[in-house]
Amino acid sequence: MNRTHVFALAAAGLVFASSVDAQRRRVDLTVPSVAPAEVICFALYTVHDQTLKLTAQLYPLSEEASRTVRLEVEQGGAWVEVARTEVIERGWTAPFRVDGWDASAARRYRVVHGSEATYEGLIRKNPTDQDEVVVACFTGNSIRPAHGGDLSRQDLIDNVKAVDADLLFFSGDQVYDHRRHYAAWLKFGRAFGEIIKDRPTLCLPDDHDAGQPNLWGESGKVSTLGGAADGGYSRPGAYVQEVERAQTSHLPDPADPHEIGQGIGVWFTNLNWGGVDFAILEDRKFKTGPAGRVPKQGPRPDHIRNPDYDPASVDIEGAVLLGERQLRWLDRWGRDWSNAQMKVALSATIFCGGAHIHGGANGRLHADMDSNGWPQAGRNRAVAALRKAFAFHCAGDQHLATIFQHGIDEHRDAIWSFCVPSIANLYLRWWQPLEPGSNREPGAPEYTGDHLDGFANKVTNYAAANPEKRPGGDALTTRAAGFGVVRLDTARRTITMECWPRNADVTGSAARQYPGWPRTISQLDNYSPPSWGALGELTFDVDDPVVELVDLASDEVLYTLRINGKKFSPRAPKGRAFAIKAGVAGATAVVVERAEVGDAQRTIKLK
Amino acid sequence: MCFAGWAWQHTYWEGPYGPLFWQGEVFDLASALGGQWDAFVGSGAGDGWVQRVIAWTAWPYIVCMVLSLTARARARAQLAGLVLGSACLAVLAYAKYVASLRELPMLIEHGGQVLSPILLALALVYGARHRAVVAVAVVAVVTTFAAHGAYALGLWPTPASFYGIPAVLLGSDDATTTAFLRSAGALDFAVCVGLLVPAARRSCMLYAALWGLLTAAARPAAGMSTSLSYWGADQFLHEAVLRAPHFVAPLYLALVWRPADAASAGVSTSRP
Numbered sequence: 001m002n003r004t005h006v007f008a009l010a011a012a013g014l015v016f017a018s019s020v021d022a023q024r025r026r027v028d029l030t031v032p033s034v035a036p037a038e039v040i041c042f043a044l045y046t047v048h049d050q051t052l053k054l055t056a057q058l059y060p061l062s063e064e065a066s067r068t069v070r071l072e073v074e075q076g077g078a079w080v081e082v083a084r085t086e087v088i089e090r091g092w093t094a095p096f097r098v099d100g101w102d103a104s105a106a107r108r109y110r111v112v113h114g115s116e117a118t119y120e121g122l123i124r125k126n127p128t129d130q131d132e133v134v135v136a137c138f139t140g141n142s143i144r145p146a147h148g149g150d151l152s153r154q155d156l157i158d159n160v161k162a163v164d165a166d167l168l169f170f171s172g173d174q175v176y177d178h179r180r181h182y183a184a185w186l187k188f189g190r191a192f193g194e195i196i197k198d199r200p201t202l203c204l205p206d207d208h209d210a211g212q213p214n215l216w217g218e219s220g221k222v223s224t225l226g227g228a229a230d231g232g233y234s235r236p237g238a239y240v241q242e243v244e245r246a247q248t249s250h251l252p253d254p255a256d257p258h259e260i261g262q263g264i265g266v267w268f269t270n271l272n273w274g275g276v277d278f279a280i281l282e283d284r285k286f287k288t289g290p291a292g293r294v295p296k297q298g299p300r301p302d303h304i305r306n307p308d309y310d311p312a313s314v315d316i317e318g319a320v321l322l323g324e325r326q327l328r329w330l331d332r333w334g335r336d337w338s339n340a341q342m343k344v345a346l347s348a349t350i351f352c353g354g355a356h357i358h359g360g361a362n363g364r365l366h367a368d369m370d371s372n373g374w375p376q377a378g379r380n381r382a383v384a385a386l387r388k389a390f391a392f393h394c395a396g397d398q399h400l401a402t403i404f405q406h407g408i409d410e411h412r413d414a415i416w417s418f419c420v421p422s423i424a425n426l427y428l429r430w431w432q433p434l435e436p437g438s439n440r441e442p443g444a445p446e447y448t449g450d451h452l453d454g455f456a457n458k459v460t461n462y463a464a465a466n467p468e469k470r471p472g473g474d475a476l477t478t479r480a481a482g483f484g485v486v487r488l489d490t491a492r493r494t495i496t497m498e499c500w501p502r503n504a505d506v507t508g509s510a511a512r513q514y515p516g517w518p519r520t521i522s523q524l525d526n527y528s529p530p531s532w533g534a535l536g537e538l539t540f541d542v543d544d545p546v547v548e549l550v551d552l553a554s555d556e557v558l559y560t561l562r563i564n565g566k567k568f569s570p571r572a573p574k575g576r577a578f579a580i581k582a583g584v585a586g587a588t589a590v591v592v593e594r595a596e597v598g599d600a601q602r603t604i605k606l607k
Numbered sequence: 608m609c610f611a612g613w614a615w616q617h618t619y620w621e622g623p624y625g626p627l628f629w630q631g632e633v634f635d636l637a638s639a640l641g642g643q644w645d646a647f648v649g650s651g652a653g654d655g656w657v658q659r660v661i662a663w664t665a666w667p668y669i670v671c672m673v674l675s676l677t678a679r680a681r682a683r684a685q686l687a688g689l690v691l692g693s694a695c696l697a698v699l700a701y702a703k704y705v706a707s708l709r710e711l712p713m714l715i716e717h718g719g720q721v722l723s724p725i726l727l728a729l730a731l732v733y734g735a736r737h738r739a740v741v742a743v744a745v746v747a748v749v750t751t752f753a754a755h756g757a758y759a760l761g762l763w764p765t766p767a768s769f770y771g772i773p774a775v776l777l778g779s780d781d782a783t784t785t786a787f788l789r790s791a792g793a794l795d796f797a798v799c800v801g802l803l804v805p806a807a808r809r810s811c812m813l814y815a816a817l818w819g820l821l822t823a824a825a826r827p828a829a830g831m832s833t834s835l836s837y838w839g840a841d842q843f844l845h846e847a848v849l850r851a852p853h854f855v856a857p858l859y860l861a862l863v864w865r866p867a868d869a870a871s872a873g874v875s876t877s878r879p
Contacts, residue, residue, distance in 0.1 A: 144708070179764035212767060224771040224829040225842055234767035236774065238781040291842055292835030298653070299621030301842065305653040356651070362629045363648040363655030434650065454651075469644040471629050 027143050027150065029183035034059045040069075040111050040119035042189035046200045048252035048271045052101040052123060055250035056094040056111040057189050058087060066114055069094035073123075074108040091182055091242040095249045121197030126273060127166050128339075131491035133274035135344075136165035136195075137484035139206075139396020140422025141188060142176045151424060153191045155503045156483055160195045162507045163485055167273055168192075168199050171396030171420065172206025172348040174247065178235070179211060181243050200273060202280060203247040206348040206397055207370075210243055211235035214302065214370045216289035219323070220261025223289070229301040229369075231289020237262025251280060255329045260285070268326050270333055275490045277340035279333050279391065281347040283372055283382075286323030290369045293319065297366075304367040304454060311367075311456035314374065321378025327385060334389030337546045337562040337586065341490040342523055343389045347372075349397035350417045351379045351406055353453035356434075359427030359471060367454025371398070376455050383414045387527040388559045392495045393417035394486055400429040401465035401484065401499045403519055407458030411439070411450040413529030416521055418497045420484030421465055421514070428472045428480060431464035448516075463516025465499060482514070493523040493564045527559055532571040533597035540566045540582065541605050548587030549578045552594065560587055572597055582606060609720050610672035610692060612849025613699070617665035619841060624664060624698075626705040628657045667695045671724065680731045689724040696721040710764075712757045718750025719852035726856065741863055747856040748815060749799045755822075756795025759788045768826075775829040794818070798857075812861035819854030823847040 039061065045054035056069055067087045072079040083096045094111070103126035110120040127133055136159075143150055160168070175184040189196070207215035212234040213227060221232030228234050241264060248267040255269045268282045291301035294314045298305035304314070322330070334343070353373040357364050373379055383406050386393060393415050401421035406414040437449020437460070448461045467480035485498035485506075499517035500506055538547070543566055549558040558578060561568075572578055572595075580592035584606060591604045616622065637647050637656050649655025653662065671692030678685040700717035707713040722743055729740045758765050765788060773784045794814070801811030827843040835842075 178767070222771050222775050224768060224775055224826070226768065230830060230839075230842065232771075234771055236770050236781040236784065292832070292837075292839045295836070296619075296841070299658075305651060305658075307651045357648045359629055360625070362625045362657040362661065364651045366651040471631050471634050 027177065027184075027187075029177060029180050029187065031060065031183050031186060035116075036062075036065070036114055037116035039065075039113055039117045041186050042193035042196060043111050043119055043121060044196055044201045044203065044250045045109075045121075045123060046202070046250055046252055046271055046273075047101055047103050047123065047126065048273070050099065050101050050103065051252070052096075052098040053250045053252065054096045054098075054109070054111075055246070056096070056119065057186065057246065058092040058094060058113065059186065060092055061087065061089075061113075068113075069096075070112040071096045071098070072110050072112055074110075079110060088245060090238070091246050093245050093249060095245070119197070124166065124199060128275050130166070130274060131489055133167065133276050133488040133490065134163055134165045135167045135169055135394070135486040135488065136160045136163065137169045137171065137394055137396070137418075137420040137486060138423055139171040139420050140173045140399055140424065140426065140481075141170075141191075142173070142422070142424045142426040143184070143187065144176065144426075151502070153423070155505075156423065157192070157194050159483070159500065159504075159506045160199075162505075165195075165199060165485070167278075168196060168201040169346055169394065170201070170203045171346065171394070172204050173208040173397065173422075174203055174205070175243075176208045176426065178208065178213075181209065181211065181239070181246070185243075185246050200271070202251065202271065202278070202346060204280065204282075204346065204348050205243050205247045206284060209247065210240055210284075215284040216287040216369075217260075217285040218289055218320075219286050220259075220264045221289075222262065225291055225301075227300065227302070229289055229291035231287075231291070233262065233264070237264055240264050255333075256325050258325075266326075268329065272339055274488070275339065275341045276488050277333070277337070277343045279330065279343065279345045279386075281322065281330075281345060282326065283322060283347040283349060286320050286326065287372075287378075288316075288319040288321075288375065290314070290374070294369070299361075302369040303361055303365055304369070305361075305365060307366045309366070311376065311454075314367075314369070314455070315376040319375035319378060321372060321375055322382050327381060330382075330385040331388075334385060334391070335548070335557065335560045335587070337560065341544065341562055341564070342488055342493060342495075343391040344486075344488065345386050345391045345393045345415075347393070347395045350393065350395045350402070350404065350419045351383050352404055352417075352457050352459045353455055354398050354402050354404060354419055354431065354459075355400050355429035356432050356454075357430040359429065364432075365454070371453075373453050373455045373457050376457060379455075379457060380408050383408055387414040388557060390523050390526040390559065390561055391415055392486075392488075392521075392523070392526055394420065394484070396420050396422070398429060399425050399427065400431060400467075400480060401463075401482065401514060401517075402431055403462040403464075403497060403516065405460040405462065405525075407450075407460065410529055410531055411458045412460050413458075413527075413531070415526045416495070418484060418486065418499075421480060421482040421499060421501075423481060423483065423502075425467075425472065425479060425481050428467045430466045430469070431461060432466065437461060445515075462519060463499070463514070465514035465516070480514075491564075494520050495523065496520040523564075524561075528571060529573075531573070533574045535570045535572055535578070535580075535595045535597055536599035537567060537569045537601045538580070538582075538592075539601065539603045540568075541603075541607050542566070542584055545582050545584055545606055546587045548581040549595075550581060552577045552579055570595075608848050608851035608855075609696070609723050610668050610675055612845040612847075612851070613696070614665060614668035614672050615845040616849065617662075617668050619845075622661050622664045622699065622702075623706060624661050624702045625657070627698075627702050628660060633657065664695070667692060671695070675724070675727060678728070678731060686728045686731065689728045693721055693724040696724070712754035712763050714754075715750045716754030716758075718754070719747040719856050720751075720849065722747040722750075723852040723856065726852075726859075735859075736863060741860065744856050744860050744863075745802055747852060748812070748860065749802065751819075751853055751856070752795040752798050752815060756792040756799070759792030759795060761789070761792075772825045772829040776825060791818075802860075809861055809864040809866070812857040812864065815857035816854045816861055819850070819857060823850035823853055826850075 043056045071083040106125045177184040218231035223232035353371045436446035440449035482501040487496040499514045548560040581587040704714035801807040826846040830843040831839040
């Protein structure tokens, strides 16, 4: 045996050892074999408009086991069956629906299978009697021990209980395994079941959940390009359907149920909880893929590394973001203030390029079309629809916590958005513009202030939980990781954003949030352009009426809002005239035929 | 063709070396050499240290693409260049292996591509019928087909493209595609076993050559469209080109093992 042979053997041995070692360090996603009494892994639910929807997630059932699962509710000390369903074997989910649900009181529930298996939890009462609705927000649940982590989630569990969150929002990437969603989803449930079982939970399947690194869904097209920038789903339609059954079948009924390509359904909808109307958006499913449509500007079809490029050149005609049907629904949602004092939009990611330096791009990138800053026209339509409802936006995906206010025609003329940090960061990102922002708040870091993102979208940054300036490789890390808390005060109409690192005790005096948090804004800050002026104050004879401004020239709704109390000082663009409509349940009657900036006060009777 | 395909990938797009270079240790090295964070990450114009190093990795492929055409038996330097090219392909295979979280088939499936320059060099030096050339070709075919077969059979989680491409080209549903993949995977392993059976090996290689050609061509066939810029050729065509060893190596063996040639000439073992 000569040296060449020895080297070849040693190299082969290193590779093999590395592979074996990696196997050991890889996530163990073996689905455990459980006793019949343990066959129910976890359950998720929502309650909306007197309808309880609950999905129980089971382990695989044996051939001889019954496929029937029952839902029981505790009434008067006894368990009463309220629904039963058949298990869907692909994915082992059991979806329940109970109409006519009385959400005025909390109820204990249990899911039952056979004679032994039960899983108990609490259906909370609708917190309409509380002034504050607390939402715990998460994203990016990477679990790869090969990268240094299969870190306990106990800190998150403890903190959610400590803040007594009324609602849980998992914005995406609950699962990072691209081929074994079922096994990884069970692991997610085992990790978070303790808090999920007792709270309504919203899960949005994002790209990694669907089995790919990025997702431009193009209404269910099949993707064949590595990285999926050609648009579409990389995994088979049946796989995606299984993912969506697991993660979204407990959401309120889809607002516009229909099938797209490969039999994949849609699930965008809204949830009214505690007087807050949450729009649950699908911002990946309809999005156009950039490969072959957008002029090449970088090392990947979706990456732009040419800072001198023309942003208009990538804003191609016909490129879709939310899709026409979802946008039409969003317009209707924005005008419907039934049982709502505030509105919030939830989606996978934020409507701008919210990072400059990407671990996945080996450094600084000018723009990334995975962000919803692209396509610009689609982004502007989405943001315009949301600002009309003064909707606050919460999302994730970016592996970097940020606070932005978006702008369309001018900086700060649209909604605020809070991108929450990852539970565990697969790779790191930084918000680090080359130039300091304009109009920064006194004492604020130079990376804050007015900027243009890589697509020339107007954005104003208020905070960024930048990690230390050092690559993390692909090491799973708790650097810049954590979770978010959004406190929605329906009495004062304020939104408080909190951003906590991992392994912090939020109740402890020493606990510190990331720099820039907490931050409190007003509901009205979500559509208050600096260039606007004030119409005369309106005084109503009822509390909290719905008010709507309609542009007399275009007949377009400027915004709709359930005001706080009896007085409201509407703001509007100067030099234009508006009709004001108002009503108790909805803005049905014209109460001011013509209003302009600078008008005198008005008293309006609605009774 | 393999070098040409990868040269396109490296020059027009980018080489897949990010998982190797974007590491804290590399940043420490850059810092020791005087590089600060801003220089390390760049200005957004591809001028970060890691981005530039990755860009430089294109040159060996461009050079080797030329060497593949110009190398001759006595051009030792050019032959050495081809061997270095093989080493570059090995590093590339390792980078993809790391990116796949160290899935063994992702490393092994590149065996045909990694060995193709050595195959050419050996053939030039010893002649196309030399035992060493045949042996390397056999290893190339076995590694390529065994690894792809492992993925297709689901022994390792099957890559998404294995599903998407048949779904687009055949219009098959999930169940049919899965059955198709399992069959193809079984045949991949049958090809590897058939190599050991003299009576079957040529037939196996003819099948392998055809299958390698079809699967290489499937990528542009499934992805290209007249609705795309350049019909999508810049995205997909090189994916077929760089997979040329997948059909050239088995075709070579099929030709070497032609019955008339095998009976009359035998396989050479002599040195030049």
